[in-house]
Amino acid sequence: MGYTYVYLTSNGSLATPERIRAVVDAGVDSVKFSVNAPERKLYEFIHGRDDFDQVMEHLKYLNQYRRESGRDFKIYLTGILTRYTEHTKDDYFKVFDGLADQIVFKDVYNQGGYMPEIDWQLKCTHDKEQTRRCNLPFDALCVTCEGYLSVENADFENMLIVADLNKVSLKEGWYGEKMKEVRRMFLEDCLEGTLCHGCVHHCQSPARPLMPEYATENPDIFLDRQVRERIKAAGLPYTKLVYVPMAADILHPGHINILKTAASLGRVVVGLFSDEAIRSYKPEPYMDYEQRKTVLESVKYVDEIVCQETKDYSDNLRRYRPDYMVHGTDWRTGPLAEVRQSAIDLMTQWGGEVVEPDYTQGVSSTKFKQKVKQTE
Numbered sequence: 312m313g314y315t316y317v318y319l320t321s322n323g324s325l326a327t328p329e330r331i332r333a334v335v336d337a338g339v340d341s342v343k344f345s346v347n348a349p350e351r352k353l354y355e356f357i358h359g360r361d362d363f364d365q366v367m368e369h370l371k372y373l374n375q376y377r378r379e380s381g382r383d384f385k386i387y388l389t390g391i392l393t394r395y396t397e398h399t400k401d402d403y404f405k406v407f408d409g410l411a412d413q414i415v416f417k418d419v420y421n422q423g424g425y426m427p428e429i430d431w432q433l434k435c436t437h438d439k440e441q442t443r444r445c446n447l448p449f450d451a452l453c454v455t456c457e458g459y460l461s462v463e464n465a466d467f468e469n470m471l472i473v474a475d476l477n478k479v480s481l482k483e484g485w486y487g488e489k490m491k492e493v494r495r496m497f498l499e500d501c502l503e504g505t506l507c508h509g510c511v512h513h514c515q516s517p518a519r520p521l522m523p524e525y526a527t528e529n530p531d532i533f534l535d536r537q538v539r540e541r542i543k544a545a546g547l548p549y550t551k552l553v554y555v556p557m558a559a560d561i562l563h564p565g566h567i568n569i570l571k572t573a574a575s576l577g578r579v580v581v582g583l584f585s586d587e588a589i590r591s592y593k594p595e596p597y598m599d600y601e602q603r604k605t606v607l608e609s610v611k612y613v614d615e616i617v618c619q620e621t622k623d624y625s626d627n628l629r630r631y632r633p634d635y636m637v638h639g640t641d642w643r644t645g646p647l648a649e650v651r652q653s654a655i656d657l658m659t660q661w662g663g664e665v666v667e668p669d670y671t672q673g674v675s676s677t678k679f680k681q682k683v684k685q686t687e
């Protein structure tokens with residue numbers, strides 16, 4: 312086969328003595344523990360669970376079992392470093408002294424392409440790479456619990472399935488046309504439209520499944536707000552998230568004022584109205600969604616653009632749980648007045664704040680459009 316390793320990962324707290332013995336007795340030649348901080352408080356922050364002591368206990372047991380059973384296998388430990396834990400490298404060697412044959416460090420990254428917040432909130436300060444290289448399609452076998460061959464072991468929605476091993480052999484899947492196509496896409500950096508594109512280029516881009524018939528929706532995978540809540544709870548330095556919904560059909564100084572105010576509060580995520588959302592309360596937009604997005608992408612106050620699919624902001628607010636929502640005072644009357652109160656009520660649920668910069672007098676997309684019509 313053309314792979315160099317097969318790996319199983321699980322949090323060290325799940326590696327109970329019974330499981331350890333079962334895995335080791337099955338003849339594996341190495342066991343890897345993923346321990347992403349060398350002390351309890353940071354460990355709990357990263358893993359979301361206070362089981363550092365349990366992991367230590369299991370690691371000690373594995374060493375003891377190796378000595379007593381005389382079995383010959385390696386014990387590895389990996390530490391994924393974030394900007395909050397990158398200073399702890401030396402501590403790993405003290406804390407795990409004599410418990411692992413090798414300790415390997417990796418910088419945190421948006422593996423699986425689902426977690427853009429990792430790039431802006433957790434990424435190590437020394438990590439300046441723009442494009443990530445990925446080895447997985449070339450040397451790692453990842454099999455899902457359904458028995459599908461995937462390019463990625465964190466493929467939470469089966470977006471990167473390349474073969475159904477219930478129907479074809481592992482060898483056929485690994486050398487199959489789909490897998491070859493994926494490798495070609497990687498080599499030629501033509502990943503647009505796949506989950507890997509966002510992961511490799513540190514961005515959030517729309518992704519389609521490689522084999523739609525195997526894709527599944529998983530509403531529990533969006534972790535942005537959970538990551539931010541954990542950072543806040545741990546009292547660590549934190550960048551606030553600011554949500555700014557807008558149609559931005561004709562970008563004018565009023566929009567820029569709002570975006571500038573938003574940028575002074577934190578990281579700006581623009582909820583750009585879809586064409587359908589605009590049509591639901593205003594005339595047809597002059598520019599389509601992609602054109603408006605292209606214009607906004609070049610505005611220095613904008614960090615990220617997501618689609619605002621309805622004129623009601625509730626879904627995106629619940630999804631992102633921003634610290635601030637910024638909206639011009641013009642929504643106090645007119646067609647958006649009815650969604651204003653529900654947005655304010657929703658924001659207060661998690662201690663968020665609605666900021667309403669004064670409406671910039673004399674400018675509005677509607678007025679510009681009327682002017683254009685008059686001069687036509």
Ligand code: SF4
Pocket residue numbers: 421422423424445446447448462463464506507508510511
């Ligand atoms: S590039 Fe694709 S396969 Fe590689 S880690 Fe990212 S999502 Fe996974």
